[in-house]
Amino acid sequence: MTVGAGGGADMNARNTRSVRTAHRARSALGRYGETLAARRLTQAGMTVLHRNWRCGRTGEIDIVARDGDALVVCEVKTRRAGPFQHPMEAVTAAKADRLRSLAERWLQEHGGAPPGGVRIDLVGVLLPARGAPVVEHVRGVA
Numbered sequence: 001m002t003v004g005a006g007g008g009a010d011m012n013a014r015n016t017r018s019v020r021t022a023h024r025a026r027s028a029l030g031r032y033g034e035t036l037a038a039r040r041l042t043q044a045g046m047t048v049l050h051r052n053w054r055c056g057r058t059g060e061i062d063i064v065a066r067d068g069d070a071l072v073v074c075e076v077k078t079r080r081a082g083p084f085q086h087p088m089e090a091v092t093a094a095k096a097d098r099l100r101s102l103a104e105r106w107l108q109e110h111g112g113a114p115p116g117g118v119r120i121d122l123v124g125v126l127l128p129a130r131g132a133p134v135v136e137h138v139r140g141v142a
Contacts (some may be wrong), residue, residue, distance in 0.1 A: 029127075033078025034062055037123035040135045041065050046072060055105045059098050063123075064106060070116030073103040075141075078125040087124030088136060096120065096142035 038048050041063065050064040063074040075095070077087035091099075103118050120142040126134040 029078055029080070030076075033123075033125035033127075034076045036078075036125050036133055036135050037074065037076040037137075038063055040123060040137055041072075041074065044137065053102075053106060055102055058105065059102050061099070061102050061106060066114075067119070068116055069114050071103075071107070071114050071118045072121050073099055073106070073118065074121045074123055075099055076123045076125065078127065081126055081128040087126060088122060088138065090124075091122055091141060099142060 034051060038051060041048060044067075046065040046067045048063055048065045051062070053061045053064055055061075061073050062076040063072075065072040065074060075091055077090040079087045079090075099120050103120065107113050107118065119140050122138045122141045124136045124138075126136075128134070
């Protein structure tokens, strides 16, 4: 196959590899943030029940935990320090609605609501260029 000066098939292959590499890097960043978040929740006395609970195509709950007699659905947002929005700003009204819907599905599959009800929390993880990660936990965001 002869390719003209524009690169054609070779350029498409490089772009595909670049997209895959970026996706793997974001996935690794997210997993790292979720590990830090799970550690923070455990240190706060919670019990992590599930990580990355998937509900078909509806979505995923990053962490499902118990806090006393309450069930906690926890969204984790991880960001590198820089000109991007702070991780705590990343939960939109649409995302909060999706989390409530996912919590309902989780309860249907796991025997209903506990006596303490359900709470939606957010853990924001900010990774500075130097130094330790900053992990913030906010209870009852939605």
